[in-house]
Amino acid sequence: MAVAPLLELRGITKRFPGVLANDKVDFDLRSSEVHALLGENGAGKSTLMNILYGLYTPDEGQILLRGEPIELGSTKAAIEHGIGMVHQHFMLIPVMTVAENIVLATEPRRNGVLLDFDAARKRVQELSNRYGLLVDPDARVDRITVGQQQRVEILKALYRGAEILILDEPTAVLTPQEAKELFEILRSLKSQGKSIIFISHKLNEVLEIADRITTLRRGVVVDTIPASGATEESLARMMVGREVLLRVDKKPAHPGDPLLQVEDLVVFDDRGLEAVRGLSLSVRGGEILGLAGVDANGQTELIDAIAGLRAVRSGRVIVDGHDLTDAHAKDALDAGIGHIPEDRHRRGLVLPFTLAENLALHAYRKPPNSERGFLNLRAIFARARRLLKEFDVRGGTPSTPAAALSGGNQQKVVLAREIDGDPKVLIAAQPTRGLDVGAIEFVHRRLVEQRDAGRAILLVSLELEEILSLSDRILVIYEGRIVGEFPPTATEEELGFAMTGGGRDREAAA
Amino acid sequence: MSDDERRADELIELAITQDEVEQAPLQPGVPPPPSMHFASRFGGVSGVIAPLITTLIAFLMGGLVVALTGKNPLKVYHAIWNGTGLNWFFHIGNHSARVPFSTTHMWFPWDTSSVAAQNLQQTLLLTTPIILTGLAVAFAFRCGMFNIGGQGQYFAGTIFAVWLGTSFGGLSPWVHVPLVLVVGALAGAVYAGIAGLLKATVGAHEVISTIMLNWISIWVGSYLFGQGGPLQGSQPSIPISNDIVDGAKLPVIWGLKLLQGLSIGIFIAVAILVVYWLIINRTTLGYEVRAVGFNPEAARYGGISVARNYFLAMAISGAFAGLGGALDITGWEYRIGENDIHANTIGFIGLAAALLGRNTALGVGTASLLFGALINGTSGRQLDPSIFRPDLAGNLTTIIQGLVILFVGLNVGGVWLWLKRRRGA
Known part of the structure; x- marks a missing residue:
């Protein structure tokens, strides 16, 4: 030329x-x-x-x-x-x-x-x-x-x-x-x-x-x-460098009983302003519920409240029949909530900790990982070796600091920990944020796998493509409220319209 | 360049590169936790090398100061070395030593009653409280807190040790000594616990609260042991407490009690180093403390109570320092005066030891021995005045300590490694 x-x-x-x-x-x-x-x-x-x-x-x-x-x-x-x-x-x-x-x-x-x-x-x-x-x-x-x-x-x-x-x-x-x-x-x-x-x-x-x-x-x-x-x-x-599956390959969902129910939830943000304003939703076992929305419309506060990381002002959170409103994070974990946090550096991982220590972040307090206050390093490392293999984490052994891993592999560590906790409800907040195509494929496949295992999955993402390809049902959140429900066949334009508040009139009319 | 250094360089490089290669978006505007850089860049091999370089540079600059006074730094350092008693280990011969707690003698490669032996006893006596106040800083640091209150917590232990040690005459030593030590540790724990509680409940910064608690302890001690104070000794007009009773004194296992021989305190301190290592690395408490220290938000997400750990970590830190105070009283000081309260800076030397020792058990132990030896080696009693004036030598110790803290703060050792790598590249 x-x-x-x-x-x-x-x-x-x-x-x-x-x-x-x-x-x-x-x-x-x-x-x-x-x-x-x-x-x-x-x-x-x-x-x-x-x-x-x-x-x-x-x-x-x-x-x-x-x-x-x-x-x-x-x-x-x-x-x-x-x-x-x-x-x-x-x-x-x-x-x-x-x-x-x-x-x-x-x-x-x-x-x-x-x-x-x-x-x-x-x-x-x-x-x-x-x-x-x-x-x-x-x-x-x-x-x-x-x-x-x-x-x-x-x-x-x-x-x-x-x-x-x-x-x-x-x-x-x-x-x-x-x-x-x-x-x-x-x-x-x-x-x-x-x-x-x-x-x-x-x-x-x-x-x-x-x-x-x-x-x-x-x-x-x-x-x-x-x-x-x-x-x-x-x-x-x-x-x-290889063929990649861009579309998520999944069978139709077989939803069971509701495992996560949120009723009229009101939660404040850090500044003390109402961020979640009387929100209700329900996720059934065996389905992926996608929560679409523009950033900072109450998603973070909603997830925090469900996971026991933020005070609930009013309303209820029920997990598999147990009232978990305003529970502590530990109780939420014990009740069967798995949580892939939206920011794996700030919250999902203790970066200077080894992979074994990170994988033990919830399980360290339970036998066989610890007994009478003493850690059982043998068990913790054995578990880490198993999970690293199972989730194909590359670039590290159980004693590698989490900071040394690439973003995709770090996310696999988080995923491994949350899934291995055998949760009833799995909250996946921006699970592929910052990941590359190969890692996205992996995370998506695992999420669908967990859905098929009967878990209730709440997927919160800013990526419409992700929401559309993974979800069995889609809710749109706007200013702390659910402003519309869509099938996975909805178009990006329809969702985008609702995400910017355009759907409010329609809901009011309905 | 040795293999170790090369590996250290690579580790630093790798950590830096990782930061750059890593592109996963953090929350916009939220910087990555500083602990990440600190731990990933200067852990591992360079975790040993950097403090060594730091110390070396501090000694070199100290030597420069000596040279400015017209003295030969090498001679001065040699005299200080002899004053520390550490030369004792290098004089091997045919000697006999008394087996502790008995009258039998047995063959021993070292002369246990030489001048060097006496110097070494003093060094180890000084090392004991530095280890404990060092651990007080280290433990809190592992939980992400900077405990400047080692001095106050040490005094809390001191005060209770004097009080209980001067009371209960006739009590069996088997009861009295443990009682004094345990209460001393508890006093330190409660005292530091105040700062921990304030941090956990209202978020008061521990640096501010522990500094203020230091002053409170100094003036309370000053009142207690001062003129007319409730713990002033039986001699009026002398602001010093009574001696603690014999039953409250730690057994002296090396040297003579009258000549300030070495008590079993150093072994207690070393045992506490092991306890520290165990708690940090092998218990769920240590796991929680470290998680909170590195990333409180992730710890909270993991179901760990951050507030509880702030409180516990401070209390345990205080227990270490309080025990240090009690060991000094029961081990060799036996009494304390108003002047001692104002002159004592052992808590701050512990701070330097923790910084230099990077909050590891081995590091704090080694750094404490370094500072203990340095203080003893430059003291008027040990240093030959014809080589260097001891009062100046004492200042030299302070200079070296100050430089170490400054350099650790600036990470001079790490910077030096980094510069070397740049030149090599």
Whole structure:
């Protein structure tokens, strides 16, 4: 092809002891294109982009911008070369306004010392209008939605003169609607000459937005292909290196008796505001109930209340006929609640603990794992060895610290522990968050397996695709209430509409 | 570069790389728990190497200070070494020693009555309470708390030991000694328990509350043993308690009681080190304490009561320090004066020992011996004034202690390993 690339990475190699993060990676970006960088967790996408953003120096290789070799020793150098990055976790100051955040570190000044707020606001407004990135420059960042915060991040990069934008997993935190809006913005940026590197492991998104796709696997470029003509299946194969089952394979459900019943539950959030507002639901044995909703609509508080981790203000929680309202976490565990928490680092695992210790987090207090207050390490390790094998946890022995495992394997450890506790009710909160295709497949298969074993499964997820492919029944939560029930044949649009409060009228009418 | 160092480097690298490779999203805006970085980067082999380097650098800088005074650091350190009595182990010959608790003598490779032997007895006497106040810091730390109150808890044990030790004359030593030690430990436990309870119930930060409890204990002790105080001894105008009765004194097994020989206290301290290791590594309590210390949220999710563990961990910490105070009184001090209360800093030396020893049983034991030896070796009694003035030497000890704490805080040892790796790469 004759098109001269705007940016070219040639033979980039980056080694960490024991890990070859990037192995002679070639990557190029043309002017006005969206080039997706696809790969599993640990494939080396972030390392490569951190090299491009000046956070790491490559061991070997060259970076050429418009044909000229450049040295990127720092993020400052990257910014000066017109490279901007929107991190997955936003780097914004919550108590400052949008305009203040955007001009941070390059504030327009008046008389040399005073911050010129008016100029800042005006320039932000200009940029905002030019690229269709609508945000209120005077709004405080902690008061705007996650999608708007992301726009602020993009504006920040543009304000600093970015011609090349790196977006790291930008849709991970967005609702489907927000993701659509983001894609509109990206198209508009592209049409105005900006070039975009889009990092993702979501196949459908990559196909939708990208012009070309480069797939990385274990630090090596598998191939760079045009997006037209690629399919989800072909991309998954490139990414994982084998055939992957993208659709969950499951038999029809045979629901039994209700094992989890929640009645008129009211729960407060950390700020003391009502987060769950009179919510009722019931999950039967042998079915997966999917709870769909935009983040922060009471899902976390609902799960916490069921698992005994948050006080119940009113209403009831009943597990297999036993009243568990306002029980302690230990009682909830004993009553048969298994809980795959939404944040495995903050809650699901004690990262410095060994895998054996993590797997014993509930069972340590019961024989044979302990007797009369003394741990039986032999039993704990034997159990760990069995579970690690059963759940195909790779990269560690029972005495490896959990922190040393990849995200997918960490999640397998959590899954192993919760399933081995033989729960009646299994709460799976965002069970595949941050996992790659292979690990997602594993988690989904296990959840269906547990359903078929007669357990009641409450699946809470922000990923509609996951909800749709796993659930036997779908409830939509909005502002702490259930606003609709859907069959698994519902479309993403129908769910998305209800998730943003659109279904309330319909429910009121029904 | 030795194999060990290379492995240490690799471990650090691996841990750092893992952090980078790991892309699983945390809650936006919530940083990963700091304990994760700490434990994963500096556990393992480097967990031994980094403190060694830290100590070495502290001694080198101490040597620099000595050189500034115009003295030869090597000579000074050699004299301090001899003062510690640790040289005793290197003088092997044909000697005889009395078997403890009997009058029979038997052949022994070391001279048990040499000057070095007496120095060593003093070092071990000093090491005893440092081990215990060190464990007081270490145990709380394992539960995620910073117990600065070792000093106050030590005084709680001291005060009760003096009180009970000066009472009940004529009681059998088999009853009196255990009574004093157990009550001393309990006093420390209750005293630290206050801070634990405040943390568990209203969330009062233990650093603040234990510091304040330290001051309370100092002034209560000052009142009790001071002029006209209820525990002041029978000599008016001297603000010192009476000696504890003979039946409350620990048996001296090496050297003479009159010359402050070594009591069995050091063995009790070593036994407590083993107990500490057992609790931490082999009991459900230790499991819970560690889980809470590393990640209270995950512990809560696992059905562990975080509040209960905060309280228990503080109380057990206090018991260690309180026992330390009781051992000092029953082992060799026998009495305490108002001045001692103000001059004693054993709780803070324990803090340094726990920091340097990284809260492990072996580490705290070793670091305690280091500090015990250092304090004894630089004391006016042991150091030859013609080589280095003992008052300056005492300051040198403080400098080295201070540097160790500073370096552990900055993780100088770890940074050094990291820099070496960078240069090697």
